[in-house]
Amino acid sequence: MSFLTPKHATNFLPKAYDSFAKDFSSTRQYQWKEFYRLSKGVNEIKNAENKYILDLGCGNGRLNKFLRNENSENLNFTGKYIGFDISKELLEEAKINNTQYEKINFIEAGFLDFPEYLPKETKNNIAQIWAVASFHHLSKISERQKTLQNIYDALENNGEFILTVWNLWEQTKYAPQKKEAFWRSVYNPFWNKRDFIIPFGQKKVKRYYYSFEITELHNLLEEAGFEIVDSFLSDKKQNICIRAKKIVHNTENNKFICSNLYFHKTSIVDVVNKINIFRTEDVVIKTIVTPNPEMIMECQKNKIFQTILQNSDISLVDGNGILWASGLDFLQYKPLFWRYSIGLFMLVWFFVHKKSYPSKLKKTLCGSDLFRKYIEKNNIKNNKHIFLLGGSENSARFIQNKYSNSISDIYDKKVTLNISSNESKDLQEIIKNSEAEVLFVALGAPKQEIWIKQNKEFLQNNTNIKVCIGVGGSFDFLSGQQKRAPKVFQQLGLEWLYRLCKEPSRIGRIWTATGKFVHYILKHDTI
Secondary structure: OOOHHHHHHHHHHHHHHOOOOOHHHOOOOOOOOOOHHHHHHHHOOOOOOOOEEEEEOOOOOOOHHHHOOOOOOOOOOOEEEEEOOOOOHHHHHHHHHHOOOOOOOEOOOOOOHHHHHHHHHHHHOOOEEEEOOHHOOOOOHHHHHHHHHHHHOOOOOOOOEEEEEOOHOOOOHHHHHHHHHHHHHOOOOOOOOOOOEEOOOOOOOEEEEEEEOOOHHHHHHHHHHHEEEEEEEHHOOOEEEEEEEEOOOHHEEEEEEOOOOEEEEHHHHHHHHHHHHHHHOOOOOOEEEEEOOOHHHHOOOOOHHHHHHHHEEEEOOOOOOHHOOOOOOOHHHHHHHHHHHHHHHHHHHHHHHHOOOOOOOOOOOOOOHHHHHHHHHOOOOOOOOEEEEOOOOOHHHHHHOOOOOOOEEEEEOOOOOOOHHHHEEEHHHHHHOOOEEEEEEEEOHHHHHHHHHHHHHHHHHHHHOEEEEEEEOOOHHHOOOOOOHHHHHHOOOOOOHHHHHHHHHHHHHHHHHHHHHHHHHHOOOOO
């Protein structure tokens, strides 16, 4: 049997597993060694009668037997278990294998539709969800993301998701499937080199598998709002195993990852409100960054800068190139010919009809817009709490005069990254004496982000600063010293072209943020 698309192959899976259910079940009577390490969190809930464990892709129900077996590291789970699987025949095997246990419910459903079958009493009571050797059957990125969102929503706060997938890419015994996947991806653009077809049994019934990398799984989980608790490879690197925890505060702004940097799906109003909330909290200083394509390219040669951006609290999209890249995740692991052919077509689509473009991120939120919005909203009487650092000569002074109700002080002299210099110490004292709570830094990237990193400890321990934000040339735009591109250029994503016409000397930087960035995104397997 030949499959036209990976989706076609996944649609065949229920029929495939039904056809060899008994033989398959007979090979799945043992427990994986990694179950013991993955089940650490079960001890906290094992005697809670009102707590549920869901098993997605439960197969013959061996996980339930493991959890309830008193010899399994003294687990002896007594709570409620629900098993879901797409194969009706495998579920029959599961019922036979678990007849000695009560409170067992096996349901025919897949990853995308299991929430529809959950009893009402499970709401806020699902402590763990397991997916043992089943998540790799999802062929589309959108399905994986939707599944993880379903799992996140179903779990109680701080609930755990336990995931294992076959580590196909690193196992030599799957070399034939690896070679077959590569050539299939060359002649068929719907497939990529990590879409495997693996047969089972004497009849060689074909099954679809996606060959994950461990970092790819981490990114998917973190995008969905999970925090990785434990991550390891099993004996002989056969399986990728992950324990992840649902962290509520991580999902206040959904995330998309591009070139190992996080970008939050949020609005300018939400960020402004969040900054004002941070001002009222006694917490570690929050940092907000606004990466653009040029900064992403800088990260490839400056790993210190990349780490700073990765560790920020809020990361905003400042560049249409990132919006374009966010619609290309389906190109992962495809041959270069297809990546460039389809990717350049998508680039034309993006500029011709941005509204219909399938990007994960829909709108840019640049630092200059955030700066203007925040300072305008907070320019009220007796609200001096903003410090302006950097900008061209007289830019910060002009803004201070115009928004005198909100700005406590400015510093527009030359700024050094030598933290032990007299200039740096003088600047620290000025910020301390200003009693400001929000610090806007307009030194340009990566200097402004590095300065914030270097001075964060001093600001935390000696000042009232609660939020630090790198905003590049925002002071010059707001003061009028530099004119921003007209709205039509901004809306078309051609602000770079306007700046090139105004400042031809910037051609090197603009080429890095356009041509080199496009080449970099299309060249690399992971978006």
